[in-house]
Amino acid sequence: MWRDAVLVAGKDLRIELRAKVALNQVVPYALVVLLLFGFAFDQDRPLLEQAAPGLFWMAVLFAGLLSVQRSFSVEASDGAIDGLRMSGLEPAGIFLGKAAAVAVQLVGLEVLLTLGIVVLFHTRLAGAGLMLATALISTACVAAAGVAYGALSMGLRVRETLLPMLLAPVLAPVVLAATQAWRAALGLSGGDGWRWLGLLGCFAAIYLAGGTIGFGALIEET
């Protein structure tokens, strides 16, 4: 399973490296979203500082949706998914590999977005350990749930509209918990960020376990 996961992750990352869709389209889109948030808050600096963690994770959510759609549009074109189905690779390995590829792209994006909130929203970074752990676990949640729902909606006529509708409510608790953990890490709230991190860990375990178990049935049915 792990060998299959590495193979699939390598394949997806090589495709992205050659096509550069994530670099040329998803990253600029996420940065534009940050800029638009600035306009929406009328460049109110104290308010932007307070809201920065939430805006950051909203931008990650939007970009994550694009990454997941991209990950499965590659498989949907020219019947590539049939090749994956018949390749003999374990479905759990395919799931973990695709999730890992999406997660690697999102981690790169999050580094750039962190620079974005420092520059645009004047965020002063603090609590690096909690911020990093939150980012890694939240990214695992977004990637795992995204790949599971991406597979589910892959063969449908209305996948472009259905995927955000299905995925956004599923990831809403992740965005909430990640925002609260970052607020605690940045000293913007008095809450215990590590408790929110524990909640994120539960979500990550559920999404990863659910995806690993159900991915085979999902790609067979869609």
Added chain:
Amino acid sequence: MPSPRIPATALPARSTLLTRALGLSAIVTLGLTTWWGLWVSPPDVVQGQFVRMLYVHPAVATMCYAGFALCALGSLGWLWPRLRSPRWDRLAVAGAEVGAVFCLATLVTGSIWGRATWGVWWTWDARLTLTAILFALSLGYLALRRAIDNPHSRSMVSSMVAMLMVLTVVVDHYATQWWVTLHQNTTLFKPSPTIHGWQLVTMGMSFVAFGLLTAWLMVHRYRLEALEERYDNEGLNAALTARRSEVTAAGAGWGLPAATGPRPVTSSTSGDDAVGRPGAREVATR
């Protein structure tokens, strides 16, 4: 794998004496709840007249949970290979739709009550937020079902999504215990309820009334789903019969042997795109 055929006599097409009695009981008990809730039950010492929302909101919220629990039960039944049957899928879709309706009613009545007691239509409280997420999940579940044409795939995929939805129901239910929230804790279902007299009686009646309404809605939605399945299957059969008659008539006209008996249907003989293309008739009569 195609979904098993639905026998034409699986369910009566119209309501039965039992379902009519269920509907009538729901109307009577809802009438009693309205009467006792608006005229007989006294105003509350703290909440005044707004306490009358107590006779709608908790019962509606409980029926929302019941609907989603039935959806999860149906989905689990479908996913369990030994139990797999279209009946479970019908139960799941009926539960999800009834749950979604009551979830919206919960949000609306809760919002009205919140405005009266907290002074705001909405607050970012754990219970409220999770209920809103649950409603969004149920809309996604129903949209997903509409997007998949193949009955087996639809049942399989939606059953898996329903399993995640029921987790949200559990977290939503315990939200008032796990987090500090504005939402009050359980009033009725505990060893010593914190309401008494007519308030307790009326609240109990509201649960009976909305429970009967939920049962009535579930039965009819289940039946509607069965009728839709029957329509789909019989509609296909009628179309195939008509097409075979057409082919037989055309074969006779061209001096070809008449088509007899059922045979496998391929995309080239059943699709509309075969008609009008050069050689389509030959393909259809082969």
